[in-house]
Amino acid sequence: MSSERLVYIVDDDDSVRRSAAFMLRHAGFKVEPVESGVAFLKMAKGAERGCVLLDVRMPDMDGLQVQQQMIKDGIDMPVVILTGHGDIEIAVQAMRAGAVNFLEKPYEKEALIAAMEEAFVRLADSNLKEMAASEAKVRLACLTGREQDVLDGLLAGLPNKTIAYDLGISPRTVEIYRANMMEKLRVRSLADALRIGFAAERGERHERPANS
Amino acid sequence: MRETIVHGTDRVWHPDAILSAFPNCVMIVDRNLQPINCSAVGLEIFGVASLADLPEGAPVTCVAPDHRRLFENRMDCAFESSAVDPFDVPLQLPDGRLIYAECNIAGLASPKGEIDAVMVTFQDVTALRNTEGKLDQANSILRSILTTIPDAMVVIDEAGRISSFSSTAEKMFGYEQEEIIGQNVKVLMPEPYRAAHDGYIERYLRTEEKRIIGIGRTVVGCRKDGTTFPLQLEVGEAKIGDERYFTGFIIDLTEKKQTEAELQSLQQDLAHASRLSAVGTLASSLAHEINQPLTAIANYLSAARDMMDGDLAENREFFLEALQESVSESLRAGTIVRRLREFVSRGEINRRKLSISQVLEDATVLGMIGAQERGVKFSIDIAPDTDYVFADRVQMQQVMVNLMRNGIEAMADSAEKKLHIGVQSLDDERLEISVSDSGSGIDQELGDRIFDPFASTKGTGMGLGLSICRTIIEAHGGTIGVEPNPDGGTIFRITLEKAEREQNDEQ
Numbered sequence A: 001m002s003s004e005r006l007v008y009i010v011d012d013d014d015s016v017r018r019s020a021a022f023m024l025r026h027a028g029f030k031v032e033p034v035e036s037g038v039a040f041l042k043m044a045k046g047a048e049r050g051c052v053l054l055d056v057r058m059p060d061m062d063g064l065q066v067q068q069q070m071i072k073d074g075i076d077m078p079v080v081i082l083t084g085h086g087d088i089e090i091a092v093q094a095m096r097a098g099a100v101n102f103l104e105k106p107y108e109k110e111a112l113i114a115a116m117e118e119a120f121v122r123l124a125d126s127n128l129k130e131m132a133a134s135e136a137k138v139r140l141a142c143l144t145g146r147e148q149d150v151l152d153g154l155l156a157g158l159p160n161k162t163i164a165y166d167l168g169i170s171p172r173t174v175e176i177y178r179a180n181m182m183e184k185l186r187v188r189s190l191a192d193a194l195r196i197g198f199a200a201e202r203g204e205r206h207e208r209p210a211n212s
Numbered sequence B: 001m002r003e004t005i006v007h008g009t010d011r012v013w014h015p016d017a018i019l020s021a022f023p024n025c026v027m028i029v030d031r032n033l034q035p036i037n038c039s040a041v042g043l044e045i046f047g048v049a050s051l052a053d054l055p056e057g058a059p060v061t062c063v064a065p066d067h068r069r070l071f072e073n074r075m076d077c078a079f080e081s082s083a084v085d086p087f088d089v090p091l092q093l094p095d096g097r098l099i100y101a102e103c104n105i106a107g108l109a110s111p112k113g114e115i116d117a118v119m120v121t122f123q124d125v126t127a128l129r130n131t132e133g134k135l136d137q138a139n140s141i142l143r144s145i146l147t148t149i150p151d152a153m154v155v156i157d158e159a160g161r162i163s164s165f166s167s168t169a170e171k172m173f174g175y176e177q178e179e180i181i182g183q184n185v186k187v188l189m190p191e192p193y194r195a196a197h198d199g200y201i202e203r204y205l206r207t208e209e210k211r212i213i214g215i216g217r218t219v220v221g222c223r224k225d226g227t228t229f230p231l232q233l234e235v236g237e238a239k240i241g242d243e244r245y246f247t248g249f250i251i252d253l254t255e256k257k258q259t260e261a262e263l264q265s266l267q268q269d270l271a272h273a274s275r276l277s278a279v280g281t282l283a284s285s286l287a288h289e290i291n292q293p294l295t296a297i298a299n300y301l302s303a304a305r306d307m308m309d310g311d312l313a314e315n316r317e318f319f320l321e322a323l324q325e326s327v328s329e330s331l332r333a334g335t336i337v338r339r340l341r342e343f344v345s346r347g348e349i350n351r352r353k354l355s356i357s358q359v360l361e362d363a364t365v366l367g368m369i370g371a372q373e374r375g376v377k378f379s380i381d382i383a384p385d386t387d388y389v390f391a392d393r394v395q396m397q398q399v400m401v402n403l404m405r406n407g408i409e410a411m412a413d414s415a416e417k418k419l420h421i422g423v424q425s426l427d428d429e430r431l432e433i434s435v436s437d438s439g440s441g442i443d444q445e446l447g448d449r450i451f452d453p454f455a456s457t458k459g460t461g462m463g464l465g466l467s468i469c470r471t472i473i474e475a476h477g478g479t480i481g482v483e484p485n486p487d488g489g490t491i492f493r494i495t496l497e498k499a500e501r502e503q504n505d506e507q
Helices: A014-026 A037-044 A063-073 A088-096 A109-124 A133-141 A145-155 A160-167 A171-184 A190-204 B015-021 B040-046 B065-079 B126-148 B167-173 B193-207 B254-307 B312-344 B356-367 B393-410 B447-451 B465-475
Strands: A006-010 A030-034 A051-055 A079-083 A101-104 B025-030 B035-038 B087-092 B098-109 B115-124 B152-157 B162-165 B217-222 B228-240 B243-252 B351-355 B377-382 B388-392 B418-425 B430-437 B479-484 B490-497
Touching: A006 A014, A006 A037, A014 A030, A014 A051, A014 A109, A014 B254, A014 B312, A030 A037, A037 A063, A051 A063, A051 A109, A063 A079, A063 A088, A079 A088, A079 A109, A088 A101, A088 A145, A088 A190, A101 A109, A109 B254, A133 A190, A145 A160, A145 A171, A145 A190, A160 A171, A171 A190, B015 B035, B015 B040, B025 B040, B035 B040, B040 B115, B065 B087, B065 B098, B065 B115, B098 B126, B152 B167, B167 B217, B167 B243, B193 B217, B228 B254, B243 B254, B254 B312, B254 B393, B254 B465, B312 B356, B312 B393, B351 B356, B351 B393, B356 B377, B356 B388, B356 B393, B356 B418, B356 B430, B388 B393, B388 B490, B393 B418, B393 B430, B393 B465, B393 B490, B447 B465, B447 B479, B465 B479
Parallel strands: A006 A030, A006 A051, A051 A079, A079 A101, B377 B418
Antiparallel strands: B025 B035, B025 B115, B087 B098, B098 B115, B152 B162, B152 B243, B217 B228, B228 B243, B351 B388, B418 B430, B430 B490, B479 B490
16 A cells, blocks of 8 residues: 555544554554644644544543534544444444544554545545445345334444333344344444444434434 | 535535536426526527526427427436437527537436436537538448449559449459458559559659659559450549548440441441442543553554564564553553552551652542543642651542542533642641642532531532541541632642651551
């Protein structure tokens, strides 16, 4: 891969930022470490376009706020969100705001590289930024009612346990529906499933579920 | 007027002369209980000039009504020539005074041997009886004190012999009063005090230097069965004439010590519970805090692993860097875990000499968790002449962590978030730790009551945090207070005694 691929690593934690920079450099990326969301927003306008590895937990401005501000400022760079620990709700919000993917710390190198690769594909072809609503709907059409219910729950940012409670089934059953749903949608990660779900929602002018 | 009794002449009956010489009231009373003669002193007592002026029906009518029957009985006995023992009667005098008199009645026989009159003497014993009464009263009061006083009371003379021993003392030591009175008080104490005690008294009598008198102290007592127990002893001194007596009041501390131990253990439980709950509220921040170094380690190591495929010699430097960084990140995570484990352990309280900077450093690991991402600016300033305190490490950490978390929480909605810890000397003996925040401040109405249990103003938690801080600090002989920060927010101030650099670690 060319060394032209620039990654902005936005994280307030020194050791995470430095280590991620170390790793991505040695994986052939060009790296620009940034210490805060505020600093990134300042520099991003008119800066070289790249992809953003964005930490959620930061002082002053968290990752989600940075994402919102990027949309307002028209900073068109694909974002991969780093969440602290299984914070599904935050991940869902980030995906809704157009993040390419999310990763939970600590992540595997392969997962990060794959997410970055995907982000650069998106960067290269802005038309691919969003899956067409029509295509998403076609894919969702093959889901059973229960599978659709589980996906809806995930789109609302709910954990398995809550979805199980709402549907009156066991968490174990939710996991089974979830696995079936992912297989039918031909996706490997929850992030991909969410992206299809959001694309279909956009097509339907769906009301955004309230975040609890 | 003196009559000369000429030797050899017939004795002449001179009742008036005899009677006038009597130092007290003497009446001669006939069978009709009428006085036929009375001594001069008697007339004086009754306040009359002559026999004729005595009150109607005297002497019987002069005896207080409830004693008249007794008096008349005794008179009858005397007329029937029985011996009558002296007895006390109250006399009502014409001027209204009431006196107590010891009364003697003796029959007077005529030459024929018939008793046709009796001699009644009244001796005023009012003052005497009063004194006796007071003594009796004092005695009975003392007796009742000795039986009812809840503390044991032991009185000894200057030879150390026990002269009184209260009922509670009997119960406490297991001796009967009869067997212990007169024994040396040292039997109530175990060795080595027993052997030394006579010396203590001697030393005091010689030097007058009070080592326990009026001071009181906790000592050990020894029961009859040889078992020992802690007691609080208060000693007083009484001088009666040239004799000295020492009174000892004794409180059995067995139960108190037990209560104290229970209380301490309860406080320990509470402090521990409070630490657990503090950690509970930290849980999500903690997970995050430990995830960070783990993330860094995974980054470095996965990069290093993939370098193995390349030219090792060329990558050597990066390789080393990755490993070195991984090591320090592992240690960083380890530090958090170790501090945490210490913090939630419920160890015995163990006070020792601690470096104040070390305590604060340890506390900061947990206290500042998650503070950075909330945008809190932290500063610390330790004056160089504040080296050591004598304290329990975990408890001191607990206090500091608690104050730091409170400060961070109070600044949640503040534009500027500054947390500052300062340590300075107050004087040679004491140092002060201050924790200041730029938060919302504390309601002045509340004042020091925020240290009371259940006084939470946060709407969350039980409001035990600060009360436990106070308990801990006061148990360390320090103080904790709160005041508004002139720059906005709150300042908590803790004073603690400094520990000598060479102070032993032993307690």
